[in-house]
Amino acid sequence: MNNASSMSADAISLCAYSKINIHLKVLAKRKDGFHNLESIFQRISIADYLSLEKSSDLHGCTVESPLLPLPAENTLTKAWEVFKGATGINGGIKVRLIKNLPVGSGLGAGSSDAAALLKVVNELFAMPLSDSELTTLALQVGSDVPFFLKDPAGVVTGRGEVFEPIQARTDCFGILIWPDVQSSTKEAYSLLDKQREVLSGEYEAWGYEKLVAQYCAPFKTWRFVNDFQPVLEQRYPVIAQVRKELHEQGAEFAQMSGSGSAVFGLFSSKNLMASAFQCLAKRWSWCQPFLLLA
The missing domain is CATH 3.30.230.10 (Ribosomal Protein S5; domain 2)
Structure with missing residues (x-):
């Protein structure tokens, strides 16, 4: 709040x-x-x-x-x-x-x-x-x-x-990177709609119970998606690069937020996050650690 x-x-x-x-x-x-x-x-x-x-x-x-x-x-x-x-x-x-x-x-x-x-x-x-x-x-x-x-x-x-x-989780440490790309919501929807005109996508919702069950599972088992991510990574490859580097530095889950372009990575311990942050902050000018709030 x-x-x-x-x-x-x-x-x-x-x-x-x-x-x-x-x-x-x-x-x-x-x-x-x-x-x-x-x-x-x-x-x-x-x-x-x-x-x-x-x-x-x-x-x-x-x-x-x-x-x-x-x-x-x-x-x-x-x-x-x-x-x-x-x-x-x-x-x-x-x-x-x-x-x-x-x-x-x-x-x-x-x-x-x-x-x-x-x-x-x-x-x-x-x-x-x-x-x-x-x-x-x-x-x-x-x-x-x-x-x-x-x-x-x-x-x-x-x-x-x-x-x-849902009961908020706070048992992880995060890093957030903005790769200096301004992705508008309008652009994201336009790219996704154009893709869906030629490709049949999965439109079904997961439902509350499945989402909560997945949310409560270990971070490394998460299979959450962001439907905007594939089209935005195609349009701005740097987003995919950020996600790749977060995984390489030990993030158990990394994904673009919203309609982009910031990418977050979740780490199982403060020490892992701190080590990753020390490396990533040298590569990306807007790179910040964060906590999940409850």
């Missing part, structure tokens, strides 16, 4: 933790144009940092992001507009965002930032919106946003709005 680190009557600072997709099946396309999904999401210890402050001089949302310039319209401003439209509040906010996570990495950072904003403004403006109502607003911002209002790990289905929690 997004944890507030400091709070006052008119300002809150907090972490917006990212996630990895341990499993990701892209299922049939829906009538609304979205695809149904089946995924296991788990929050990890790498985060963006936000400070939000009420402003009587503003009616909108101004965002200061000193480490990474953002477009005028972004997930934070969109979340604010959705919240304001639902509540009719008369006021505004200032947001300072310390952006630690790269854009186009498949880690849900923008979605986590938006979910953090929704939770905070609900507190700052003393609104009585329930968790269910916040989830409805979150889905209007983006398909991944509702997850970041939920428990740290779970099976996500639908277009992202259906969440079934």
Whole structure:
């Protein structure tokens, strides 16, 4: 869960933790144009940092992001507009965002930032919106946003709005590498849809029970998939190279997250992870250790 680190009557600072997709099946396309999904999401210890402050001089949302310039319209401003439209509040906010996570990495950072904003403004403006109502607003911002209002790990289905929690595992140590490739969700879906026009793919969902049984099994026996991974590795071979190097350094499981392009590796011990990190950090400029959150 997004944890507030400091709070006052008119300002809150907090972490917006990212996630990895341990499993990701892209299922049939829906009538609304979205695809149904089946995924296991788990929050990890790498985060963006936000400070939000009420402003009587503003009616909108101004965002200061000193480490990474953002477009005028972004997930934070969109979340604010959705919240304001639902509540009719008369006021505004200032947001300072310390952006630690790269854009186009498949880690849900923008979605986590938006979910953090929704939770905070609900507190700052003393609104009585329930968790269910916040989830409805979150889905209007983006398909991944509702997850970041939920428990740290779970099976996500639908277009992202259906969440079934699972007991989060924390018995491993991770390394996350972003190979400096910005992979957009739109591009990933386009590549996958084109492939499926000529190749028959496996569209069936695994189901909650099979996913949980596999999740509880030893990491080295995991057979989880990411349907985006093959087409993205073909388009960007460096993603496959990262995954290969993680395995070579002792990762028991390594996979691309989301629609790419970040790749994570899970190690059975802290010493194994530390040794691998020492080597991989020399090869990849964006390489960070992480923990699974519970």
